[in-house]
Amino acid sequence: MEVFYYMVFGGLGVLVAALELSKSNKDRINTSSAFNSFKNNYLLVYSLMMAGDWLQGPYVYFLYSHYGFGKGDIGQLFIAGFGSSMLFGTIVGSLADKQGRKRACVTYCITYILSCITKHSPQYKVLMVGRVLGGIATSLLFSAFESWLVAEHNKRGFEQQWLSITFSKAIFLGNGLVAIVSGLFGNLLVDSFSLGPVSPFDAAACFLAIGMAVILSSWGENYGDPSESKDLLTQFKGAATAIASDEKIALLGAIQSLFEGSMYTFVFLWTPALSPNDEEIPHGFIFATFMLASMLGSSLASRLMAHSSPRVESYMQIVFIVSSAALLLPIITSFLVAPSKVKGGGISLSGCLQLLGFCTFEACVGIFWPSIMKMRSQYIPEEARSTIMNFFRIPLNIFVCIVLYNVDAFPITVMFGMCSIFLFVASLLQRRLLVISDKPKTEDRALRERDPETEPLNI
Template identity: 55%
Template sequence: MMAGDWLQGPYVYALYQYYGFDRGDIGRLFIGGFASSMIFGTLAGSLADKYGRKKAALAYVVMYTSGCVTKHFNSFNVLLVGRVFSGIATSLLNSAFESWLVAEHSKRGYDEDWLGGTFSSAVFVGNGVMAIISGLVAHTLVEGMALGPVAPFDGAHAVLLLGGVVILATWSENFGEEEGKEVRSSFLGQIWAALRAIRKDPKIALLGAMQSLFEASMYTFVFLWTPALSPNGEHLEHGMIFTCFMMACMAGSTIAGRLLVDPRRNQISHYMKTVYGCAALTLLVPVFFHWSAPREDEDNFKTWASSGLPWQAKIQLLAFCAFEVLVGVFWPSMMKLRSQYVPEDLRATILNLFRIPLNLFVCLVLYNVANVPLSVMFGMCSLFLLTAFYCQHQFLLLSVRSRVQNTLRRGQAGGSARS
């Protein structure tokens, strides 16, 4: 499923350019996808909890393959419909599969500590190995075999259908703790139940805030690393840089796997503060290089293509690779935290509620990306990550307070029993 997603990624923008759309039209198409994820994603998550995560995973296949089909039409409206399908599919990819896994893991009686290793492997393979292989396959289809920029979407179509067959044949269905029952009478009932759960437990709300803040910074970075390294449109080896980023992400997921082997010794709440703090510092680096763009420096920038990356760009590239390492640590660690604190019967609904502020922010970034200086954008990302650091600190305090209260209760109960 991740391979099907990664096959499309490198050529979405290129395909729209190939069809002759300008930057404004392409931006509106991308906004359509994120807006779809924001509006319809919560509905998709609610239906996954109510009617089954296996069905939601198969719906992901249907939605994404439908989006792939639309890429064959040079029509703004048809492509916009495809972006809507893809937006819904993205919400399902980020909620239904994780929800199915956690529920199935619990149903089979496996050790809860194993989830950390599973999530680490999933990020290593899905966001690392599959990303690199998919990028190479997509490049071969377009450049090596000269099949055109729509070829990767046909490849994704085939991969997704294959994955759908595997799910249909091998997965069992699960609904969370209320298996076999319709846990809520309506969509609104499911949403209100999820909102009540978030309001009742501040730790869930803090998890949602940290996820939204980190992902908003991550997606903004995805849009901005190219102009940060080539401020005047200089040539970059995108394939090589992308490979470096994915290798760094794989390294981060390996580190997370080591940390999650013994979650009692390496408490996630402690090291995640370091992750957010270091991530804020890495995205602060381009702020210093793009704080001002004096005209007299533009001639120096124009020599980048002929002389290779200057030291300013190399420092930024190192900082971006460090950020990708932290991304690799973040994903499995956040998945592990969510498996511990997000209610099982509302998991997919709550995960998609977390994505509403994320998608709203990304839409705003896309809409204003040409009007806001790079330094302001990256500075805002650093501020978001520092806010996530503060949220993680509050989360840690709440966790310590809960443990102390539980210890006191057990002590009181033991004293009453002896009396």
Template identity: 60%
Template sequence: MDSFYIVLFGALAIGATYMEYSNHRKSATTESKLFNFSSSFLTFRNNYIVVYSLMMAGDWLQGPYVYALYSYYGYSKGDIGRLFIAGFGSSLIVGTFVGSLADKVGRKKIALVYCATYIASCVTKHWSNYHVLMLGRFFGGIATSLLFSVFESWLVAEHFSRGFEASWLGSTFSKAVFYGNGLVAIAAGVLANYLVRDMDFGPVAPFDAAIVFLTLGAGLITFTWNENHGDKTENNQQTFSASFQVAVDEIRNDTKIFLLGCMQALFEGAMYTFVFLWTPALAPTNEDIPHGFIFSTMMVACMLGSAYAGRLLAEEHKPEVYMKSVFGVSAAAMIVPVLAPFLLGSMALGNPRGLTVSGFGQLLAFCVFEMCVGMFWPSFMQMRSKYVPEEHRSTIINIFRIPLNLFVCTILYNVDAFETSSLFFMCFAFLVGAMLCMIKFENMTTVNAIV
């Protein structure tokens, strides 16, 4: 393995470890003096973090080799783009419907649906048939909608039903993201790389490993989680369409909820487009790059971001204030792939078939972007817990994902018509839009706030 990968990985890992260790020492003092967490809360929090981490392991194991697997089966960039469209399209249509049902039929039940649909998606990766792979993307799209709505909704409802303090939620969010989106993602990338490159099991092996973690998570949910709902009064008798309309009206009538939805759609639209783009950006002529290790390096950066967000939240900095800077930095990171090929050229670094100088510059920018992703998740979860009403939380979060999926489907449908740099510029524009929405949101929710 080339030394610059190790140096980059090590530097980010040291930073993330130091930040989390510092946070742990500070939070231990803060929790004992200010929060006085009960043992029942710590047990509850740890259970959720374990389950969330298993769910994320099932997702992260697939990340480094989705594009690579389709390419291994001989499909072109356009073919792969259409497979991604199927996933985002099913998330847009079916995922929104299924996720929204969680408020009515129960968040635990729909969490188990997530496990089942994602396992089904992984199983289909054993076939190179395009239609079977398309079916797998259909299941995967549904699962993605559930992952980023149902688990958060279950946590918030269960947290308050047990009588825990609202201020304690930030602790659970930041630690869940640190472990589930950080440590687990890193381990998943290393494991995926080991299974494919060292054990030579082929690019389908990470998907089989994902099935194991999803099955373990489903077992924990079945035996340790209570059921909870959003609708608890006579509104629970409403039809799905009526409940959905109520959620739409809440978004339309509350500008803060509407702006939260815009920011989520714009940021995640850029993020999911980036998931498709990072492989061809770093290996434009099929250079031999260690996908799993590069993925793990970016996840270390994500973990560093979540650790820093955890510190800000623990010190009671308002995400309503600092998130505009996060969006601004992420936009700057996405402009680098547009400029790097012209400024840095195509000279190789070390291995002539490995990463180029331009690719290394882009990798650094991608790590900065992933740091912003790590800050985004706990900060946005905290804001949603404050501004999104409990009764229709899953429904509203999934409605937020409708424009996100439309954005990504439109981009991927036209992927052959655009250069990779043009698509990165679109991501840059999305992130600038998110920053402008955040500035307006800050003006509506804070007065003379100072980070």
């Protein structure tokens, strides 16, 4: 392995350690012991859930290839997963609001465990069923757990600002440390112990089962819509009305779809971008490096959210602009650096520059997750939280399916350029969200200046 990879990984490790160790009391929020116990319980469950997800990610394509399927068949399997998430996501989100978020989290565990079991079969139809189950599970992972957390946090009367602590820690652990350890553990099972490409899926099922046991034994139930008379169609209409009638919710959904669509596209593009001539690159180590960069971002986000200024709506504009610039690097290097025509070998100069840009993008991803969670907790109504959050994922899944279907139709630079444009548009929408979120406060201040005895406006 080239020294360059160690230098990047080591540099990011030093930055993360320095940022964590340098936090002062001003960067921390004083909380209660009851909240700390609640937070730690959620972080344990979330980490186990993410371990079950991260263990599978690096080996899905490899397993299908191991079973002898070609790129086209594998692409259809991936499309089935995203399509399933799009078609069933809103339904399961609505059921979570009505039937209970704890039940939805348990359903996630069961569904994903069944998906893992299907990986033992080389039959295409069985694997397709597994992808459908995995798509449903993904919808629950990114809606039910957050919905349960926000509702339970408010039900227990904890300070609203304390939510940012749980969000940032969840991303720091679940999308950072756990992802790195999961990647290394999966590599140990497959390569060192020679247990085969299905072994990470078995390990994932075990972690999911442990997490389900913790949920069943320690979590309380909470609901969204308290009305038992509302059917799914009524819930859908209510969620659609909330999005259409509140510009802040609509903007938040558009921002999320643009960023996550670019992020999932990046997942498919970074490998060919770094090895256009079949250069030998350490995929597992690069993945771990990306996750370390994400940890750096989440650590920075926790520091930012511990202060009242700058607001989340404000600094996220900068994050989107930086991420847009980072994904322009493959286009810039294609003009500035002469492409190598030598097959194989180590990473090129262009690849090294792109890797640094991709790490910058992953750091932005680390900032994005806890920040978008914080904004969702502020703007999305509690009674239909899971439903609305899964509505947001519909355009995202459509976009990713289109990209997967046409991944060979466009040059890779065009794909990165498209993602960069989407991220720039997200920064413009974030600016609009900042402006309209400030309006009620400005009107409130103006009203109180005219009449000091006037009650503050309800925001």
